[in-house]
Amino acid sequence: MLDGEGETSSFSSTKQAAEERRKSPAVDGDDPTAGSRYTEHGYPSSIHLSSILPPAGFSPTTAGRTHFSSTYQLGQSTGCIYPPYTGSGSALGGMTLPTAGPGMRAQVYLCNRPLWLKFHRHQTEMIITKQGRRMFPFLSFNIAGLNLTAHYNVFVEVVLADPNHWRFQGGKWVTCGKADNSSQGNKVYIHPESPNTGAHWMRQEISFSKLKLTNNKGTSHSTSQMIVLQSLHKYQPRLHIIEVTEDGVEDINSDVKTQSFTFPETQFIAVTAYQNTDITQLKIDHNPFAKGFRDNYDSIYTAPENDRLTPSPTDSPRAHQLVPGARYTMQPLFQDQFVNNLPQNRFYNSERAVPQSHSLLSPQTEDGASQRWFVTSMQQGGNGTSTSNKLDLTPYEGDYSSSLLPYGIKSLSMQTSHALSYYPDSPFTTMSAGWGSRAAYQRKVTPSLPWSPRPSPTAGFPECSEKGKPQIEEEANSGGSLIASWTETQASTLSLDKADVYATTCKRRRLSLNGLSTEDSASDIKCEDLVSAATNGSSYSKDASSSKGMPAYYSFYTNP
């Protein structure tokens, strides 16, 4: 169906490239001039319902691989996720957690998950243009559990999320015939810093902010920045981590493994023009490049000093985070990442106020108060209907959903992510990557969350420790932190389009060395005080994860 499965691409690294890489430390973001071989076969396209934390009483041992495998690993060599994506049970059930021991694998954290969820609630749409359009929200991950010295290629693949063609009708997305499975073009975006060491990947956020989506098949072979999609089709991004040799070549002689991670909340429908005004508004509200479309910007984004919980990181007079204090009192747990961060007047005074779209009224929101405490799980494409895009919002996310009210329903609003710098290299880098995730959080400890395995994680992913610590802490408590499940396969079999694609990537990376590709890669240096944070943290378990600066809640799942 997708090109991914029909093509066999091979990347051959040159000796020269390999030598160059050796000369420059991988951690410095040296050139990934060498590529890896990818075959079409045996591609591990397992679905990983990750970004969902278990509720109280969750036992990693009961939600392990066995269940996962039986549920999601069937027939996944197609590059299309919908066949196995039947959504058996809740997301929790599908949640796969690495087990301790030799089989320990990487864990992936979707950094800006809260923002993704915001969009997901309205069915995320991504513009595709001939010249390519960046994703927003973009994919940003934290990775843990890798071998510090081993080399990995990290890349994103975008596959069909379901077998349907979609249409926006009557204020909501409805299926409209079968998806065109014959689409061609590149579906893979290799992180510019690939290959690189596990230490490198774990040191910082892995951002795919420069990934572009296009509907121009002709560009698929000329640039690695583009992923070719079809309009009005639903897609699911996947993160793949492939262990390679130091040269960046996949070593077929060793038990090379591919670990794949799928975050359902990152599903989106590719469009050439926005269909849902709510999505449009979310984009405008959260994407700095769209600030020009914000109405009453000066008045909206300026508030009395006492209303500001967070100083503007950009020093922009416009960039303020408006957070009504009352809100915090009432909802200390899931502050703003799921509360509309825009000032209230936006919705009542602005001409652009978003009408209450039916598309917004998912069962959760319609359910009114009940959603606050429990949100029924939404299956992923099991029936091929519009429900397939919905995430399982487990009970612990009740407040999430409650705060994810449609614009027209929201009674309180807070501004968050837009006040943060867009690019990771900003002073608020780690938060910016989250875009309303970490950025949105204010340090508010909720000690006794029913589902929280560790009440006070103080160390997040390395980069989160300092700047992002408060945020990640929030996220941990709010269930926003996510550990993607994993799978492994022999001889990765991704269908990377062309070798030149990879070469282009390498070239680009070379050019961005001075900045270490501030956008594509990590945001900023990860905090080094993790260790101290970890050590003083009573709840911090000293396992493999903790040694890498993993937060307590993280290690909880990785090392049950």
Add this chain to the structure above:
DNA sequence: ACGCTCGCATCAGGTGGGAAACGG
């Protein structure tokens, strides 16, 4: 004199809106 920092201007690129063009 030299190096560093800061502020300003400029430029490239990203954004959604809207109208026109396209295609079934």
Add this chain to the structure above:
DNA sequence: CCGTTTCCCACCTGATGCGAGCGT
């Protein structure tokens, strides 16, 4: 005819270059 796609526009962000000011 209608839905979709393309193109252009104004606005914004971030990177970069340049010169002024300051300290050594």
